[in-house]
Amino acid sequence: MKTFNYLRATDVDVALQRIAVEPGARFLGGGTNLVDLMREGIEAPETLIDITRLPLDGIEELPDGGLRIGALVRNSDLAAHPVVRGRYPFLSQAILLGATGQIRNMATVGGNLLQRTRCLYFYDEASACNKREPGAGCAAREGFNRGNAVLGTSDACVATHPSDMAVALAAIDAVVEVRSSRGTRHIPLTEFHLLPGTTPHLESQLESDELITAVELPPLPVAAHSYYRKVRDRASYAFALVSVAAALDFGADGRIADVRLALGGVATKPWRARTAEQLLLGAAASEDSFATAAAAELAAAVPLPGNAFKIDLACRTVVAVLRRLTTERSGS
Amino acid sequence: MPELRLRINGEDHKADVAPQVSLLDVLREHLWLTGTKKGCDQGACGACTVLVDGRRIVSCLALAVQYEGREITTIEGVDHPLQEAFVRHDGLQCGYCTPGQICSAIGMLSEHAAGAPSAATEALAPEALTPAEIRERMSGNICRCGAYNGIAEAIQEVAS
Incomplete structure (x- = not known):
């Protein structure tokens, strides 16, 4: 793995100021996907800003009956939360059907949304992949594409989004709260991820200086x-x-x-x-x-x-x- | 690079390592705590499972710098009835996955005791730790010898 600078953030505003002036930096949550991608050479940030000690790990019931989930809540804690089990059971089920007990203890809610595809050709540096290297082509089209997508695809990319949690969040009409030193915005989960089109390397609306701070669930009796x-x-x-x-x-x-x-x-x-x-x-x-x-x-x-x-x-x-x-x- | 300070099995350790070094590699290559095993090195096999503040994680996907100040428990720090139970039930053949299986099972039993559900849990919170629950909850630990029946029986015995 290529070396990098490591910074441990203890304050959200300081972390946001830092990433605003350092475009080669990335936030590090549980690391379960990013560390693997860095080891494979697919991601090579110059700086990692460790955000796991920021106070964004709470789950809070909202006055309207909804739920506010801090971006650093671990997947296992969200799946076990009594309100999620009772009011949004498919969200708990989706999380528990993903990964393993160990990985769910590490992985964060924000990181789950930003995890990258497990398309075999994205992971294989010897293969053409427009997501990894824009303009390189797509080896999945002619390759082993059993795991690839049939909806929302383009000539450039047929990679699936791998998250289970995000599928339940899409059904719930969850809203992603993101912050940067420029301010806060709220993005509906269904609009957060981008279709590949001709730019499959762009995967979400999140800008490079923005941090996911929370995911909010509306009250939803159904x-x-x-x-x-x-x-x-x-x-x-x-x-x-x-x-x-x-x-x-x-x-x-x-x-x-x-x-x-x-x-x-x-x-x-x-x-x-x-x-x-x-x-x-x-x-x-x-x-x-x-x-x-x-x-x-x-x-x-x-x-x-x-x-x-x-x-x-x-x-x-x-x-x-x-x-x-x-x-x-x-x-x- | 400032020296990394890790608390492992109740003792303070220091290691002079770059930030890209995994917790697994610090344990094995810098501190010579070789009980924790490297299998796939990509979070798929569970051989490197350790406990951090009582919760099981895979140390291969953990950058050691992220775990400064946390209470880390490796197999060297474990003294648990599961160990005897694994021997009694033939829960191993080559033994390479065993430290990870034991650490994972310890974490799993605490998760269950704390009321955490699994994909096999139908009710709001889990009740008894059934064989189906044990197998689902332990699915992050692979045993290439296939000692799964003994592993499941050993865990079942300790759980009940």
Whole structure:
């Protein structure tokens, strides 16, 4: 690993002032992705500003019933929080289905959002990758692309966003709070990550001098009836081939009164399935309506030879999760 | 580079290392605490698991400088019923993953006792530590000899 300067931040404002004048610096959280990328030579910051001792590790209930999650809350602590378990169960499930106990104890909420793709060709320096080296080409298109995306892709890039947590946050309409020495802004999670387009090396709206300080969850009654399912090659500790975050509620007439749906493992960013949601809202809860909505969402999919199976798998997983939530509701 | 001060197994240690050196490499190569093992060096196998302030982490992805002042426990500082239980249940063959398995299991048992759920937990908080719970919670530790049945039994015995 290339050497770097190490600074330990003890004050948010000082950290922000420092990064504003040092463009080659990066913030260091749990390090579970960044340290690995630095060891592989894919990232080579000149300075690391360690932010893990900043007071951004609290979880706070908001007066409106929402939740404010400090950016440095460890993944395991967020997943175990009673309010998350009770009011946003699919967020807890999504986190617990990612990584391992050890890594969840290290990884932070902010870092989880900023983790980089595990596309094999992004990690392999001998291969062409537009994300790693703009203009180099994309070896995944002609390569082993079983794990790659079918939604939100471009000619330049088919890499998936690897986070499970972010998929549930997309369904929740979470808001990312970011700060710099220029001020504070709030970015909806669904807009935080960028589609690759012709610039796959640009992955989020976060500017180089900005720090994620918190993620806020709005109050969302439907989220109490939610579920996250992850389909993968191993039963544990593997990235998703397909994942589905869904929340469902019914009106007095038995029709779908509220629904949230997001997909992971199939898209270049945490994928809010708004097309499917619109079709489901007001519909009867039936296998037909679930299947129609899933198919409509996946209609835009662009498959590669190795990952075409994901389209059908995503549709079936959406139907299975919605069926489960329907059964739970009618049973309660 | 200022000298790094680490607190390991209740003792203060000093090491003169660059910031890119992992906690794992400081333990093994600078302090000669070689009980902690290097397997994949990328967070995938769990052989390097140690406890920091009682919580299990993988020391290969941990930059040592980040852990100054923390209470680090390695297998050399462990005296726990799990160790005898691993021997009794044949929870090892070559033994290379064992220090990581033991440290991980200690951390895992505290997480469970503190009410932390796992992906195998259906209720709001976990109840008994079932075989399914143990296997899911220990999935960050790989044993290439495949001594998993013995490992799970040893942990089960100590948990109950």
